[in-house]
Amino acid sequence: MTHARIELDPAATVGRVSPRLFGTFVEHMGRCVYDGIHAPEHPSADADGFRTDVADLVRELGATVVRYPGGNFVSGFEWEDSVGPRDERPVRLDAAWHSVETNQVGLHEFASWAQRVGLELMMAVNLGTRGPRDAARLLEYCNFPAGTALSDERRANGAEDPFGIRLWCLGNEMDGDWQIGHKTAHEYGRIAAETARLMRFVDPGIELVVAGSSSAGQPTFGSWEREVVRQTAGLVEHISLHAYYEELDGDLDSFLASGVGLDRYIEEVAGILAEEEAALGLERPLGISVDEWNVWYQTRFNEQDKEPLLTGEWAYAPAIIEDEYAVADAVVVGSLLNSLLRHADRVTMANQAQLVNVIAPIRTEPDAAAWRQTIFWPFAITAARARGEALRIAVDAPLVSTAAYGDVPSVDVAGTVDGDRVELFLVNRDHRAPVEVTLGGAGQGFALAGEALVLTVPEGRDRFATNTRDEQPVRPTALPVREVAGEVLATLPALSWAAVSLTVR
């Protein structure tokens, strides 16, 4: 057993926690939409073919915003294919994922589903094969009330009221050579700026996200952000970053420190933004939209699964990147959420990628009830509890040596304060030993409020335990805590994530 002290000061705040930090992502990819959220043959399907068991889990997950319809898919997507009578919609090849797209779930069906499950729609426009004109036409179709050809087409297609979509992404991962219509920073900056300008003419009330880097490992990372920010200055509100983490070569210590990797990535982007904003005299700081993040065993996909996918049959809703998550993956997801909270002053939005089946917290099979993957839990509990202002928290904990990030504290913590309520999210990155944490603060008393929860390796299992269609052993259980002289003590098991609610006395 080791010991750590968490020093709390409810007045030491970083910034307001936006509900948009708990966004999600639905791409027309694999079995996320078809055979995921939408499966007319499933016994739980509603009149529109959407699975109600999935919808119930989406509501329980507590996500707030949904990015749609891609991802790589959007860079070849023609939105007009996805509206109008379903039996007249074209079947197309989706070159991004070597799949067949039937367009049976389109803009109207998805917007209506998102509203029913309580998700704000965040649309991405195609800047791969298309440009400003088509993006502006889509925006007019969605948001203009009536009386123009495009808005009247929407009404004729069943949506009398505009969709009122406020959040728009200017393309997806245009820095990546895997992207349809991949561009240099200069090329992308130009088209993003012109698209933004035209979209703003059509609807000045929108918020725009310009695409930053698709990972911190991109050769253009840094120079891409500078060029894109310069070209779109004053035209966009947010810049994206995408971040995926995985356990490589059995190096669990480094994997468990992935939150440190995200901290550094966000801080590097924030540093670049601060310099560029000062140089350009920008009055309003840009928000960072971490609009794809998660654990994804991407190396496995790239080395083993990608080539057969791209050379095989063109399939409808093929099973792509359906990662099955174990305990450590859930603990890392908890840490990544902590990193987002810690940067609430700059991170204005974030979307876990994706929602169903494709690297997702929710899994389905055609002949079973939907189930929660391990990573469902830290997301759902953090989204439900994090409120008010994010806290700056001092941690005194033993160090863990990692090959990827050097020495890092064994305990990772983030928290929020709302009135006298403090919510803490704790991770024991040490997978060898439990740690006793003392939660206290100079001159203040703290008491437990509500149930403390912990997610760790279930009794009789090992760290590779997963949740499957047949059994879901990885779930939160009650975490015993003690109150001693205005402080709260808890023992976090080795390799665990926990949530503790406190009241300030």
Ligand code: AHR
């Ligand atoms: O989320 C899966 C894929 O990851 C997305 O389509 C793409 O944007 C990213 O590379």
